[in-house]
Amino acid sequence: MAFIDYYKALGINKNATEKEIKTAYRKQARKYHPDVNPNDKEAHKKFQEVNEANEVLSDPDKRKKYDQYGTDWKHADQFEQQAAQQQYNGRNYDSGRAYSGGFTEDDFSDFFNSMFGGQGGGFGGSRGQARYKGQDFNAELNLNLRDVYHSHKQTLTVNGKNIRITIPAGIENGQTIKIKGHGGAGVNNGPTGDLYITFNIANDPEFKRVGNDLYKTAHIDLYTAVLGGEITVGTMDGRVKLKVPAGTQNGSKVKLKGKGFPKYKKEDEFGDLFITYDVKIPTNLTDEQKRLFTELAKS
Amino acid sequence: MPQQALISADEFCTSHNIEFSYMRNLQEFGMIELVTRHEVNYIPENQLEKLERILRLHDDLDINLEGIHAVTQLLQRISQMQSEIIRLQNRLRLYEDF
Known part of the structure; x- marks a missing residue:
C-alpha cells in the first residue's frame, strides 16, 4: 500500500485554497471523467485518483488529518481507532442520482481506506445514500473464425460465476459486446454493472x-x-x-x-x-x- | 417492429431531481427522443443510457447544454473512428499474417 500524494494528483500546492482545490478538481475531472474517456482504463484509474484526492482535500477534517500524517500515515492507527468511535457527519448528500460510470466506493485506494476507513462520499462528495451502479467488468474472448460463422452459446466464467452468453454470428475481431447486469454489484440498491466482452478472432488458414x-x-x-x-x-x-x-x-x-x-x-x-x-x-x-x-x- | 419499453418522464424527473423543461431542452437540441402517448411524456428505453450520460456530464462536470451537445457529438465521432480503426486493423492483419 503506497502513500498517495493527493496534492500532486490535483496539480496544486499544499497551501491551495478551497477554491483552488475545487477548480483543480473540476479541471482534472473533466479531463479524466469516464464518460468522456470511454473504454480508457488509464483515464478511469486517474479519475478515481483525482476523485479520491478531492474527497480528502475538499473536506477540512480529512485534509487536516491527511496533512498531519502525510507520508507517515502508517502510524495513523491511533487515529483510526478514534475515527471508529466518532460519528462522522461528512456524508451530507442531497441527491439520489446514480452515477453509472463504473465508479463505486470499492474503488477507493487501500491507502484511502486505511486512513479514512472507507468514508468515501462518492463522486462530487455530495451524494449521501446515493445509488451507484456496480463496476463494469471487461473480459476478452479468443475465438477462431469458424467459431463465429454460426451464432452459438458459450459458458464463460467471470469473477468465479458462470454465465451463458450467445455469441452472435458475424461478430468482428476487436468488437466489444455488452452483457447487461453481469458486472459488479451496485451500492445502496444501485443497478448492477455490465460485462463488456471484446472478441479476439484469429485468422483462418483457408479464408x-x-x-x-x-x-x-x-x-x-x-x-x-x-x-x-x-x-x-x-x-x-x-x-x-x-x-x-x-x-x-x-x-x-x-x-x-x-x-x-x-x-x-x-x-x-x-x-x-x-x-x-x-x-x-x-x-x-x-x-x-x-x-x-x-x-x-x-x- | 419490436416493441419498445417506455419510461414515464415524470417518474424519471422525480427520481433524478430534474425539471421536465430540462428534458424538453435536450429534445429540442436533438440530443434525446421523447414519446407522447395520450398527453403523457415517456422516454424510450433506448434513450436511457444516453440521457443518464448527459445528466452525469451536466452534474459531475458542470457542463452546460451546448457543451454536452458538443461532447456527445465528439464522442459519437470517436466511436465511429474506433470502429473504423478496428476495421482497418483487421484488414492490415490479413497482410501481416498471410
Missing part, C-alpha cells in the same frame, strides 16, 4: 475475411485453366462445384454470391466469397511432355 466477404485461393492445373473444366471448392458451409471456363488466367477471380460471412445481427444475410485462381505450372516434365509443349509453342 481471409474482409468485413462480410471471404477470400480464398483455389489451385487449378494448367490444363483445366487452358481447356476449362470443373473443380470442387470448400466454402464455410460445405463444398461447391465450380465451372472453370477455358482460358482462365492466373490470378483471375470469381464471386460466389452469398457464400461469404454472415452479416452481424442480420439473419440470413451473408457476404460473398471471392475465389482467386492460382494456376499451377507443371514442373518435372517428361521428354514427351517437353516435346508436346515445344510443338504447342511452335503452333
Whole structure:
C-alpha cells in the first residue's frame, strides 16, 4: 500500500485554497471523467485518483488529518481507532442520482481506506445514500473464425460465476459486446454493472475475411485453366462445384454470391466469397511432355 | 417492429431531481427522443443510457447544454473512428499474417 500524494494528483500546492482545490478538481475531472474517456482504463484509474484526492482535500477534517500524517500515515492507527468511535457527519448528500460510470466506493485506494476507513462520499462528495451502479467488468474472448460463422452459446466464467452468453454470428475481431447486469454489484440498491466482452478472432488458414466477404485461393492445373473444366471448392458451409471456363488466367477471380460471412445481427444475410485462381505450372516434365509443349509453342 | 419499453418522464424527473423543461431542452437540441402517448411524456428505453450520460456530464462536470451537445457529438465521432480503426486493423492483419 503506497502513500498517495493527493496534492500532486490535483496539480496544486499544499497551501491551495478551497477554491483552488475545487477548480483543480473540476479541471482534472473533466479531463479524466469516464464518460468522456470511454473504454480508457488509464483515464478511469486517474479519475478515481483525482476523485479520491478531492474527497480528502475538499473536506477540512480529512485534509487536516491527511496533512498531519502525510507520508507517515502508517502510524495513523491511533487515529483510526478514534475515527471508529466518532460519528462522522461528512456524508451530507442531497441527491439520489446514480452515477453509472463504473465508479463505486470499492474503488477507493487501500491507502484511502486505511486512513479514512472507507468514508468515501462518492463522486462530487455530495451524494449521501446515493445509488451507484456496480463496476463494469471487461473480459476478452479468443475465438477462431469458424467459431463465429454460426451464432452459438458459450459458458464463460467471470469473477468465479458462470454465465451463458450467445455469441452472435458475424461478430468482428476487436468488437466489444455488452452483457447487461453481469458486472459488479451496485451500492445502496444501485443497478448492477455490465460485462463488456471484446472478441479476439484469429485468422483462418483457408479464408481471409474482409468485413462480410471471404477470400480464398483455389489451385487449378494448367490444363483445366487452358481447356476449362470443373473443380470442387470448400466454402464455410460445405463444398461447391465450380465451372472453370477455358482460358482462365492466373490470378483471375470469381464471386460466389452469398457464400461469404454472415452479416452481424442480420439473419440470413451473408457476404460473398471471392475465389482467386492460382494456376499451377507443371514442373518435372517428361521428354514427351517437353516435346508436346515445344510443338504447342511452335503452333 | 419490436416493441419498445417506455419510461414515464415524470417518474424519471422525480427520481433524478430534474425539471421536465430540462428534458424538453435536450429534445429540442436533438440530443434525446421523447414519446407522447395520450398527453403523457415517456422516454424510450433506448434513450436511457444516453440521457443518464448527459445528466452525469451536466452534474459531475458542470457542463452546460451546448457543451454536452458538443461532447456527445465528439464522442459519437470517436466511436465511429474506433470502429473504423478496428476495421482497418483487421484488414492490415490479413497482410501481416498471410
